[in-house]
Amino acid sequence: MRAIEITEFGGPEVLKVGDVPDPVAGDGQVLITVDHAGINYADTHQVENSYLQASKLPMIPGGEVVGHTADGRRVVALVGSGGYAEKAVAHAPYAWDVPEGVTDGQALALVLQGTTAWHLLKTSTHFQPGESVLVHAGAGGVGSLAIQLAKHWGAGRVIATASSDEKRKQALELGADAAIDGTPEGLKDRIIEANGGKPVDIVLEMVGGPTFDESFAALAKFGRLVTFGAASREAAAPIESGRLMKGSKTVVGFWLADCFGDPRLLGEPLTELFGLVADGALRPIVGGEYKLSEVATAHEDMRARRTVGKLVLDPTH
Structure with missing residues (x-):
């Protein structure tokens, strides 16, 4: 072959x-x-x-x-x-x-990136309705689905980052309330400004390096940042325990491979995601x-x- x-x-x-x-x-x-x-x-x-x-x-x-x-x-x-x-x-x-009505491309979008977005919000950050969510790479595979899921589940405000005007426009079309440039320099201030002058409750972060650092600095009290990638191929600065304690912040990692030991951790979210696509509530x-x-x-x-x-x-x- x-x-x-x-x-x-x-x-x-x-x-x-x-x-x-x-x-x-x-x-x-x-x-x-x-x-x-x-x-x-x-x-x-x-x-x-x-x-x-x-x-x-x-x-x-x-x-x-x-x-x-x-x-x-x-x-x-x-x-x-x-x-x-x-x-x-x-x-x-x-x-x-x-299921019938789900295209090959949609199925592929959901089986890995869709289940990742599901777990980032449901499992890793314990998202609650009304909370603000920052989604990095909002036009990407995981990001485009995370924006829609956060809005569907009642987020108070969804902010996306993207690297171009075209991608930021797409993030807004998917339901983001604001879309900003993801360049690390000055990112903390842009995040807070996009959230009405307030730090954000949840960050979905997969860039690493200074983007991670700026995102952590923009977290609200009791805020949660989940890291699930390092697209920049750069390491973030170490976080001392005192920085976690002040503001009662949480940093958690997520790797979908850790779900592979139990098919239910993938099959149950996938069934829900297929249903949302069939209902028109989710557009991969x-x-x-x-x-x-x-x-x-x-x-x-x-x-x-x-x-x-x-x-x-x-x-x-």
Whole structure:
């Protein structure tokens, strides 16, 4: 089968199309003929071996697929790796039937980024109606869904950051009450100004470095910041215990992989998200589709912040 198999770690330049043997499903697994695969920012870390979990070579990147099983089911599945290919194998509990009316791109947006947004608000920050929420990268896969979920669940005010006027406009169209430039310099002041002169209750942060520092400084008393990425590839300044105590602030980390041990932690949020899409209350944004031979371009576009919403890969071309 055709696949992207990397034999050395690096940037987008190591992503090349090749022919590899078809995968074989073992006990408790299902073989999926892939119609589309998801492309995530985390894949760029996986390919260069800078992710939280070390990668091993040779490797086929790609953590999620949507396609068909031998018995005709249309499923979306988390595969860990192996998604950038014409066929992939998933453990059966992590392959969920896709309801009618949900497109491939929407299903891929929900299975990983949608469940991440769900857990960031429900599990990590214990969001309550009426609270203010700052969403970084509001035009991105997780951010675009987090804006909508926060508004749907009764946020008092949702503020998004984005890197361009076009992306900020999209965040407003998705329901954000304000959209601001996410550049770190002066970010704390812009956040507070966008929140009517008040610090924010919740921050969803995935940039790291000085963006994390400025966001923490903009937290209200009893505020919660959840970090779930480091897109800047920079480390934030250490936070001393006294800075947490003053203002009774909370910093928590989230990594969706920690939910993988219990399929219910993914399946139950996914069922709710599918229902919201069917009701028209949630609109996953599919920002672009790439051919298998164009996956390096997709990674370049993500790293350069040229993309919005969910990116999908067509392994058949």
